Amino acid sequence: MDDLVRAAMAKWPQVPDCRGWLALDARGDWYMRDEACQRAGAFPNPKGSRVVHDKLLAFIARNYEVDSQGRWFFQNGPQRVYVVLESAPWVLRVQPDGTVRTHTGRAVQVLSAWLDEYGWLYLGTDAGLGLVHSQDMVQAVDRVESGGWCPESVTRAELPARFGFVLEP
Structure with missing residues (x-):
């Protein structure tokens, strides 16, 4: 987390949480969901406005975390700002050398x-x-x-409970 963010948290500790305004889709893209978008339906239909500003994307990536309730x-x-997840907390990119990185650029160990029942491949990582x-x-x-990964069957519905995350906080 950025030092500037920590300082702001210490200076203004009573700022209320925000819900429903930021979402992460299954391709690792962030979406801003204004009030009109939220009234139109649950994520991902409609998605909202895709975040494309490089510095904002980097700021979100540096300050993306999980609380004790997943x-x-x-x-x-x-x-x-709590994030609505389309599928999982991370979208993983398999690099040409076989390493794996999150959509925020973090290197992870598989x-x-x-x-799942739809053929989507998930990886449990550190x-x-x-x-x-x-x-x-x-x-x-x-x-x-090649035997490096041996997927087990899972239903999409059981992923949040099994891996301790909340799709829509």
């Missing part, structure tokens, strides 16, 4: 692999559960076929 959030200065990005399935299949 609710993922972005600490925006003194305000905690501990387990899971395949940072928590992540969905393998759809564009990286060729590299992921190579890892599975």
Whole structure:
């Protein structure tokens, strides 16, 4: 977490939490969901406005964390902005050298692999559960076929309880 964010939290400790305004989709993209978007329906339909500003994306990435109840959030200065998750807290990118990084750029170690009823591949990592990005399935299949990852079956509905995260805080 940024030092500037920690300082803001200390200066203004009573800022209320924000819910429903920030979402993470299954491709690792962040979406701002204004009031009109929220009234129109639950994430991901409609998604909202995709965040594309490089510095804002970097700021969110540096300040993306989880609380003790498994609710993922972005600490925006003194305000905690809880994140609505489409699938998992992380979207994972399989690198050409076989290493794995989160959508925020963090290197992770793979501990387990899971395949849901829709064919989506999830990896249990030292940072928590992540969905393998759809564009990286060729590299992921190579890892599975070589025996590096041995996916177990899981239903999508049981993922939050099994891995301790909340889809919509």
